Amino acid sequence: MSIDFKGRVAIVTGAGGGLGRQHALALAKRGAKVLVNDLGGTVSGTGGSPVAAQAVVDEIKAAGGEAIANGASVTDYAAVQAMVQQAVDAWGRVDILVNNAGILRDKSFAKMEMDDFRQVVDVHLMGAAHCCKAVWPIMNAQKYGRILMTTSSTGLYGNFGQANYGAAKLAQAGMMQTLSIEGAKNNIHVNSLAPTATTRMTEDLFPADLRAEFDAASVVPAMLVLVSEGAPNRTILCAGAGTFEAANITLTQGAYIGTGPDAPERLAEHLAQVLDRTGEMVPLSGSGQGANEVAKARAARG
Numbered sequence: 001m002s003i004d005f006k007g008r009v010a011i012v013t014g015a016g017g018g019l020g021r022q023h024a025l026a027l028a029k030r031g032a033k034v035l036v037n038d039l040g041g042t043v044s045g046t047g048g049s050p051v052a053a054q055a056v057v058d059e060i061k062a063a064g065g066e067a068i069a070n071g072a073s074v075t076d077y078a079a080v081q082a083m084v085q086q087a088v089d090a091w092g093r094v095d096i097l098v099n100n101a102g103i104l105r106d107k108s109f110a111k112m113e114m115d116d117f118r119q120v121v122d123v124h125l126m127g128a129a130h131c132c133k134a135v136w137p138i139m140n141a142q143k144y145g146r147i148l149m150t151t152s153s154t155g156l157y158g159n160f161g162q163a164n165y166g167a168a169k170l171a172q173a174g175m176m177q178t179l180s181i182e183g184a185k186n187n188i189h190v191n192s193l194a195p196t197a198t199t200r201m202t203e204d205l206f207p208a209d210l211r212a213e214f215d216a217a218s219v220v221p222a223m224l225v226l227v228s229e230g231a232p233n234r235t236i237l238c239a240g241a242g243t244f245e246a247a248n249i250t251l252t253q254g255a256y257i258g259t260g261p262d263a264p265e266r267l268a269e270h271l272a273q274v275l276d277r278t279g280e281m282v283p284l285s286g287s288g289q290g291a292n293e294v295a296k297a298r299a300a301r302g
Contacts, residue, residue: 003228006031009091010227011084013037013074013131014101016052019150019195022216023098023223024056028065030224032096035087036060037070039101074101074127077134084134094135096227098148099128099172102165109163117164124168125175132179136188145188146227149176151236153194156247173236173249180234181285189233191226194247195219196240213241250280251289256296 010027014020016038028034038053053069060067068090072079087094103123105116128149139145154162155169173192180190197216222239225231236247255273257266267274283289 003224004030008032008095009093010096011035012098019216020100021056022220026220028060033066033091035068039073075122077130080130081134094138096146097135100150101127106161108161120164121168125171128172139188140186143186147190148226149192151192151194189231192236193222194238248282251283253279256300
């Protein structure tokens with residue numbers, strides 16, 4: 001069945017280039033009306049210009065689509081609220097939010113200034129929170145919404161020199177976990193995408209002979225599925241060069257060690273059993289961990 005977005009309104013942040021641009025173009029091509037947001041700054045988050053966002057809007061319009069530009073910084077909640085209102089004023093609703101805006105300030109943690117840590121977290125995490133908060137009452141009222149967080153393999157698995165970026169990206173997945181639970185009753189599905197793609201932020205990280213395969217457009221199918229009407233909820237998809245994987249935050253079965261003064265020694269002795277991934281699970285919510293522990297404590301009582 002064809003995936004289309006006719007009648008849907010989408011906001012894509014950081015859409016002036018790279019992944020965001022491809023997301024905006026793909027949504028518009030399949031019928032969505034798209035607000036193209038981009039501050040127009042550098043990779044490190046300095047400066048700003050309306051040129052990038054407007055260029056993507058012009059590209060969408062030239063192809064017969066409908067789009068408007070917005071130059072708000074996602075770190076400014078008032079500006080984000082105005083951005084969402086701009087979409088509502090133009091089209092009456094907001095159905096899709098793609099949180100894509102981001103910056104990089106890479107450096108080993110030993111050499112990283114805390115301001116660089118804070119700024120990266122502010123753009124990626126607080127920016128996504130601002131956008132989600134601004135669209136949340138609209139999506140609740142209309143009983144429909146699709147929100148996509150852009151997480152990263154760095155957040156999920158780590159990467160040297162990116163403590164700030166990794167912390168912000170895993171935090172987005174954590175926010176997804178709770179928003180997907182809270183939004184489900186009103187048909188708001190919240191998912192995450194971990195892309196692997198050549199953009200101005202990452203092009204130097206790929207072998208020259210494979211850069212074309214890792215074009216940002218190769219990630220777009222995952223985005224389209226995760227914000228479609230038939231989208232899953234609370235899913236992390238990884239995508240790059242035509243390969244798609246799912247990432248999960250799992251819980252092992254663990255082992256009942258008990259309490260008491262020698263519990264640390266007994267835990268050390270049974271650590272391999274605690275770490276054993278046989279039968280690991282994906283809890284439906286944070287209470288899943290407690291439920292597992294309650295069951296094991298009761299079983300230990302005999």
